[in-house]
Amino acid sequence: MGLKATNAMRRDWNERARKDAFLYIASWKDDWSEESFFASGEADYERLVEPTIARLGITPAESAMGELGCGAGRMTRAFARRFRAVTAIDISEEMQARAKRYLKDSDNVRWAPTDGVSLTGIETGSMDFVFSYLVLQHYPSAELIAGSIKEMMRILRPGGAFLFQFNGSRKATMNWRGGVASAALDGLCSIGFKRVAQSCARFAGIDPDMIGKTWRGVALCSEEVDRMVRSAGGAPAGFEGENSPLAWCFGRKASQGNP
């Protein structure tokens, strides 16, 4: 699954970036302006990040942070305004190219590519905080999610904090007809008939760029995520939104000699 899956992820996210980056990043609205898109990043920072980092004792102005799956920079801008240094990571060079344009004045942002799992080029133990939102939920396998969690823990300093979102809901989010149609189209994609699957999706009134395992991804229960984090040297302090599509895990990397 490894290389083939990550190549498919990059190809699909590049296509989505070219077609309508704002829509595929924040698909709850389809008429984003640049202003409203970045305002949503600010609002999400205040709503999702601020309370948790306060709880974990992170002082942004003194901290270096990494954002896995920065997209077009929606939340990166909010991080850059507050953190000492930001490393913005993405598998899609098309997404990152857009982010770089929008954030051209943010000189504390470093842009980091990834092959989809490894964060080569980011030093072990160099981050005080790592964050990811609306990213792991799209991964086609638990194995790839475990790989990204391992890398997030690697780049954190001992005692550094993490906060990431994943899909914790095993319940179908569509009616049974939609579920059957999507599963069939995903199946066609996975055996190499992406174009055919996309034509069928168009015919069925489904957005063809939301077809395939790199959009829907896999769901995980909190116990699985807990195991992945612990085996990578992290210590979850808690979960929020468990068993929902927007589940969160937060905690710290174990301090040396204090697992």
Ligand SMILES: C[S@@+](CC[C@H](N)C(=O)[O-])C[C@H]1O[C@@H](n2cnc3c(N)ncnc32)[C@H](O)[C@@H]1O
């Ligand atoms: C739905 S967007 C969310 C962007 C951003 N987190 C936000 O909230 O605005 C998902 C982003 O994750 C990136 N992505 C997907 N798989 C990735 C992977 N394996 N490693 C790094 N980035 C990935 C995509 O290219 C895309 O830019």
